[in-house]
Amino acid sequence: MTAKAAFTQDKDALRFTGPLTLAAIGDLPDRLREVDGAIARVDLSGIDRIDTVGAWLVHRFAAEHKAEIDGLSPDGEHLLHQVEHANQAVDVRQRRQTGFIRVVDEIGEATIGAGKTLIGLLGFLGATAIAFWSVMVSVVRPPNRFRFNATIQRFEVVGVQALAIVGLMSFLIGIVIAQQGAVQLRQFGAEVFTINLIGRITLRELGVLMTAIMVAGRSGSAFAAQIGTMKLTEEVDAMRTIGVSPMEALVLPRVIATIVMMPLLGFYASVIAIIGGGLLCWTSLGIPPVTYVQRIREVVPITDLYVGLVKAPVFGAIIAVAGCFQGMLVEADAEQVGTRTTSAVVQAIFLVIVLDAFFAVFFTWVGWI
Incomplete structure (x- = not known):
């Protein structure tokens, strides 16, 4: 039988045990909502495994109680870091700019694009000159290309x-x-x-x-x-x-x-x-x-x-x-x-x-x- 995720509370600390995975979480979210008192530290040193769902659950609980999270392995810390960034609000609507800023922005982009195109064209011209020289040399020194x-x-x-x-x-x-x-x-x-x-x-x-x-x-x-x-x-x-x-x-x-x-x-x-x-x-x-x-x-x-x-x-x-x-x-x-x-x-x-x-x-x- 698959072990279930559990936790114990010791004053202002909350210690998780077992696997924090989707299959093992069960009613853990409901039990976490019933936790009373201030929680300052979340200890994850006793967990076996953690996946994205478990990391998101721990992150949300720690954010609500303004608690610190410790005891994670380097892989777990990386997963928690990714969840924290993924949980940030996304600005769906593009921020409106004033007409002057938009015109200046478009002029700047066009200038940068023209500069890159000119540099690329000069590089291509140089490559063409090199190819022409190689072909002319091959005319004198066979095989003729x-x-x-x-x-x-x-x-x-x-x-x-x-x-x-x-x-x-x-x-x-x-x-x-x-x-x-x-x-x-x-x-x-x-x-x-x-x-x-x-x-x-x-x-x-x-x-x-x-x-x-x-x-x-x-x-x-x-x-x-x-x-x-x-x-x-x-x-x-x-x-x-x-x-x-x-x-x-x-x-x-x-x-x-x-x-x-x-x-x-x-x-x-x-x-x-x-x-x-x-x-x-x-x-x-x-x-x-x-x-x-x-x-x-x-x-x-x-x-x-x-x-x-x-x-x-x-x-x-x-x-x-x-x-x-x-x-x-x-x-x-x-x-x-x-x-x-x-x-x-x-x-x-x-x-x-x-x-x-x-x-x-x-x-x-x-x-x-």
Whole structure:
């Protein structure tokens, strides 16, 4: 027969004996409520075992009488400590904050998140550079780990398949720039300077910048979604298991393809924008195509072309690295694929615009105005 829990009272002390477990407690709670007088000490040195129910019962009794508990083994003391913390009141409702504190809290969280993301992106950029160096060394010292076929395939996806949408966008932008410039310059009788506006702004800024934004929305998001899906299906972990580096197999082909194709796409976009602007100048301003091309050659310095070609590969690297970085962060569920894809596009476009501002200041400082 299972022994029952019992207690004896000696003046201001209460001594428990037997097992303080659920099976042995019985009517002990009722008998404890009948205890008279002040109890200053609860002695548990005579108990055999104690479980969560027994610890909770002792804790409640000691709390009601403001008594000290002693005689427990280290394991029993740990269990009693856990019961004491579990017995604390829980604030179910979230404490309301003032509008100002909530705004400051959200700004702080966003700042911390942006800082962590920037540090992670820089670390990922460093890992990409290390992987690129290792692959280039393997080209010289076999076995060759450069994935030529994967890189060529990315050339087609990033560059060739984007020609139509980039060309259409650039053509329309050229028309808009020409139309708006002509309307404003007509007030001063200087419609001829519309050509200057079209040539310089497309080759120097808008051609590459708009192409970078288009590539970020098209290819950067695709990189994040593809790698993120591979993370969810554990394909990336499987690659590591068989000794294939995801940086070399997944990230490098995308980064190299974007860096190489961005200058070509940027130049292509600038030329198409100039053609679009020339078409509007021909139809609205009566400027013949021959005169338009000759004027473009006179007013657009070669440094404007150099500026665009220098910025393009940097923008391409940022777009590809941001997309692959966000894809590698996907975990847990499919919802994160969409979240990380959105983050990749926003992050890439933001960094492209920030870098474009720095490039503008730098090229002005070196005299390429």
